[in-house]
Structures are given as C-alpha cells and as structure tokens.
Amino acid sequence: MKILVVNWQCIANPFGGGAEVHFHEIFKRIAAKNHQVVLLASMFDGAKPYEIIDGIEVYRVGSRSFFNFHVKKNVKKLDEKYNFDIIIDDINKIPFYMPRYVKKPFLAISHHFFGTSIFREASLPAGMYVLIAEYLMKFIYRKSPFAVVSQSTLDEFVEKGYDKKYFSIIQNAIDVDKFEFKVGEKESAPTVAYFGRLKKYKSVDHLLRAFAIVKKSVPDAKLHILGRGDFRPALEKLAKELGIEDATTFFGFVSEEDKVLLLSRAWCVVNTSMKEGWGITNIEANAAGTPVISANSPGLRDSVKVGQSGMLYKYGNIEELADAIKSLMLDNALLNELSEGSVAWAKTFSWDKSASEMLELIEKIVGDSAT
Numbered sequence: 001m002k003i004l005v006v007n008w009q010c011i012a013n014p015f016g017g018g019a020e021v022h023f024h025e026i027f028k029r030i031a032a033k034n035h036q037v038v039l040l041a042s043m044f045d046g047a048k049p050y051e052i053i054d055g056i057e058v059y060r061v062g063s064r065s066f067f068n069f070h071v072k073k074n075v076k077k078l079d080e081k082y083n084f085d086i087i088i089d090d091i092n093k094i095p096f097y098m099p100r101y102v103k104k105p106f107l108a109i110s111h112h113f114f115g116t117s118i119f120r121e122a123s124l125p126a127g128m129y130v131l132i133a134e135y136l137m138k139f140i141y142r143k144s145p146f147a148v149v150s151q152s153t154l155d156e157f158v159e160k161g162y163d164k165k166y167f168s169i170i171q172n173a174i175d176v177d178k179f180e181f182k183v184g185e186k187e188s189a190p191t192v193a194y195f196g197r198l199k200k201y202k203s204v205d206h207l208l209r210a211f212a213i214v215k216k217s218v219p220d221a222k223l224h225i226l227g228r229g230d231f232r233p234a235l236e237k238l239a240k241e242l243g244i245e246d247a248t249t250f251f252g253f254v255s256e257e258d259k260v261l262l263l264s265r266a267w268c269v270v271n272t273s274m275k276e277g278w279g280i281t282n283i284e285a286n287a288a289g290t291p292v293i294s295a296n297s298p299g300l301r302d303s304v305k306v307g308q309s310g311m312l313y314k315y316g317n318i319e320e321l322a323d324a325i326k327s328l329m330l331d332n333a334l335l336n337e338l339s340e341g342s343v344a345w346a347k348t349f350s351w352d353k354s355a356s357e358m359l360e361l362i363e364k365i366v367g368d369s370a371t
Helices: 018-031 067-082 115-120 124-140 151-159 204-217 232-242 256-265 280-287 318-330 332-346 351-370
Strands: 002-006 036-041 050-053 056-060 086-091 106-110 146-148 167-169 191-195 222-226 248-252 268-271 292-295 310-313
Touching (some): 002 067, 018 280, 204 222, 256 280, 268 318, 318 332
Parallel strands (some): 002 086
Antiparallel strands (some): 050 056
C-alpha cells in the first residue's frame, strides 16, 4: 500500500515528543513490510525539505507555527504524485480537519485532547484557538475511524459525544532492543528521577516540592532531572529556593544509552504531568527495572499497573507524592517487589505488536472502502 501520514513534526524535529516516537516506531515497521510510507511534516532549522528516515519518506513544508495552513494543498500535491491508498491525520496539537477534503480511505490518530491544560503553556488567545479547534473536531470527524493510544483517550472522546464504534485502541510501546529487562544495580544514595520534556504542563515543579519534603526524612536522597525544555530555568530557580539545589542534578539532553543507565540506577521514576495520551517514559523506566510513581492523570494511569509496576497519586497532591517516594526509599522489600514487577509489566509492550495492529486496521479501512 501507499500510505500518507500528516503530522506536525517528524522524529528528527528537536521539538518532537511521544507522539512523534509513536508515529515513527510504528510506521517504520510498516515501511519495512514493503509498504510505501510518506510523512508530511513541518520544517525546522537545518532540516531538509525531503529525506528518507528508516524507510519513511519525509516531506517538510512551512514553519512549526503555520504548518496547518500548508497541509491541504500539499496533501493534494503529494496524492497526485503517489496516488495513496489511505491518508492518515495524526492529530498532535490542533487538527487539520482533513475529512472535509480527503475523499480517499481515511484514518485519524489521536493521543489526547489538550482541553484546559493548554493554558499551562499557551496565552489566552492561543489557548482559546486550540480549545475551539478541538471543539470543532466533533462535527468534522464524527464518523471518521480513529486509532487512539489508551483507554483514557477513548473515554475522553466518548465523553465528548463521539461514537465508540469508530475507535480502536493501539497502545504506545517501547523499543525492546534498548533495554535489558532486568533489575540492575541502583545508586548508593536513594535517588528519584524524572525523564521527559521540561514543560510547564508536565508539572515537574510538583516533584521538586515533594522532594524537598522527602529530604527531611531521607537526608541523603538525590534528584535527577533528565530532559530539556523551556521550563528548566524556572525549575532551577525553584530548586534554589527550596534548598535542594545541591541534591538536584539537571542532566539536560541525554543519549539513549545514558537514559537507560540513569533510569536503571534510579530507585524510582516520577511522572507528574497533568495529562498525557500515554506514559511511554513510565514503561521505559519499568523496562530498566525501576518502578514509577505517576500522577493519576488521563493517559498516565493506563501505563501503570498499580501494585506491580508502581503507584498512582492524586495529581497536584504534593504530600501524597512525597509519601509515595519515601515509602520506596525506606522499604527495601517494597522497592524490590515493585522493581521485579516493573520488568514483567514492561515485557507486555512492544512496537512490533502495535505496528501489526495498526497495519491490520489500515488494511481493514482500505478493504472496506473497496467493497
């Protein structure tokens, strides 16, 4: 088949995140099965307008801020060149409203709605623009087939009035070749880690505040912050204000090898985000043999097997988060039990499985349109 996917960003984009990993890991595997996969995405500094990455043909047009205004004409242009069997709208940020003009077999992919969480990152006008765009989706995509990444995301759609019959859940996963799936040697000092983008809506400041409480009971505790983002200066300032600067290390960007090593050596990994489509970093920590303590937020709760791979706490409850961290640092039996359980849980996820499920869905949509 010839498949066109439209996403704001490609895997090489420095602003990319979980949605880009989801697309790339699944569709590079589909491309490896001799299907032609083309991605239309936005430009970024130093990017080429065309290149092939892991078998995926990537076309880049427009800037990150105005990419949506380039989509319609470039979808038409690429379809005239390739004559695609299916066109996929990978909704990551605001939708492209492709059902209005795409007459071929069509699939939408969604990770989550931003909802009011957008105001943690955007100004009032920009936030309202996103909210209105998400509201209009209901009228334009109401009979479109969807692939969503979690039960939480599906529940959001149903709550907003979408018909469940149009939806399939195809979970995120991890690259199993990067992990040993065993509990390794831990840091000598009790260490809690965060891995992910440093964005305001990720609420990493909650972890810093909880860690300041933990330090009172566990004086030798350490905090590792892995990742980059525009919220880092505010977090560094907060660490100073809380008096935990000496115990906190900001690693910035880390290589895949360093990421796995640091995750495996941490005693626990914390995910504080108010909303996600899924929690890939939770599963990666588990694959490295480390339990997670995660906010009980949409998407994140789907990636935690409570009592096996980690714990959930009420989003925003700093005291509850601090208590959960202390429980793992002060109870070796619990830490060992959840560490071993984490590995078993992580083994149930693979991109090969998710790619096979996505390909089956695509084949069904294309096949149904031909009858």
